[in-house]
Amino acid sequence: MKKSCLIISSIYDFSIDLVIQELEKSKVDYIRLNKENIHKHQISIDPEKKTISITGNGINRKIKKIKSIWFRQPIFLRNTPEKSLSLEDQLSKSQWTAFLRGLMIFDDAFWMNWPANTYSSESKPYQLMIASKIGFKIPKTQISNSFNEAKSFQEKIIVKSLDTVLLRDGDDCLFTYTSSVKKSDLTYETIGSAPLIVQNYITNKTDIRVTIIKKHIFSVKITSNGYGIDDDWRLLKKDELEYTNIELPKKIKSKCYKLMVALGLNFGAIDLIESNGDYYFIEINPTGEWGWLSNEDRKIELCIAEALS
Incomplete structure (x- = not known):
């Protein structure tokens, strides 16, 4: 019986494109469903027999055995739409979201990652609590819309959103970044409408991205002109950034693996900060x-393709 890989993705997910290249090289059977076009298929699942049938939009398959599932798009609609959605569109999006969660009937497949674990791990308060519990240092943090403990924070602080923010203002799409501000700038009038994350600013920092796929770990430091970047490195142009492979200390590596186990993840992208020899957990x-971390040896794509196949 042929075993298939199911990938729930987006038409704009270029990281998936890299993995699919490796799957095709290895002649692994896969089906990719993009959230933007999912309504163009006719899809049926049988929760008792654990089968899925997909027809339309170039696919005609009935699968009795799913070997692995990569749930790349757990959040169906994060941004505010350009115009009010019709009742039909609202119903469609809500029910397709529930349908995708229903793929958990394939509980004997290898998941990258199990949906319930993805949802819980996306909670920044929860991941900070778990990271602290297993021994990571984390910056002093408060999550609030009132900032009651301002006096206990240093003057320069970091503020960021609780979740990815994609807002539409007319024809413009707005995205928020991590910002450094003075704590005196935070008042109920400026932040009272929505909660945000406030953290002490860490000086002399170097940003580190740690990508983990099962037992494989890839660590990269992000610099500009050889130095750490004061604010959010994503605000710099691509040609101003340098990605350098590094070897993490064994204790930090161990904590990264423990975090993955505690959150029940097979895949995770961890952001750390190194400052004066100390390592701080920021988020996962x-x-x-x-x-954007991929290089000519394609190790990350190969590891993901191997896990999926």
Whole structure:
């Protein structure tokens, strides 16, 4: 019986494109469903027999055995739409979201990652609590819309959103970044409408991205002109950034693996900060991007392809 890989993705997910190249080289059978076009298929699942049938839009398959599932798109609609959605569109999006969660009937497949674990791991308060519990240092943190403990923070602080923010303003799409501000700038009038994450600013920092796929770990430091970047490195142009492979200390590696186990993840993109020899946990993204870290040896794609196949 042919075993297939099911990939739930997006038409704009270029990291998936890299993995699919490796799957095709290895002649692994796969089906890719993009969230933007999922309504163009006719899809049926049988929760008792654990089968899935997909027809339409170039696919005609009935699968009795799914070997692995990569749930790359757990959040169906994060941004505010350009215009009010019709009742039909609202119903469609809500029910397709529930349908995708229903793929958990394939509980004997290898998941990258199990949906329930992805949802819980996306909670920044929860991941910070778990990281602290297993021994990671984390910056002093408060999550609030009132900032009651301002006096206990240093003057320069970091503020960021609780979740990815994609907002639409007319024809413009707005995205928020991590920002450094003075704590005196935070008042109920400026932040009272929505909670945010406030953390002490860490000086002399170097950003580190750690990508873990099962037992494989890839660590890269992110610099500009050989130096750490004061604010959010994503604000710099691509040609101003340098990605350098590094070897993490054994204790930090061990904590990264323990974090993955505690969160029940097979894949994770961890952001750390190194400052004066200390390593701080910042966050983990269970569906994080990594295509921008890819290099000629294609190790990350190969590891993901191997796990899926």
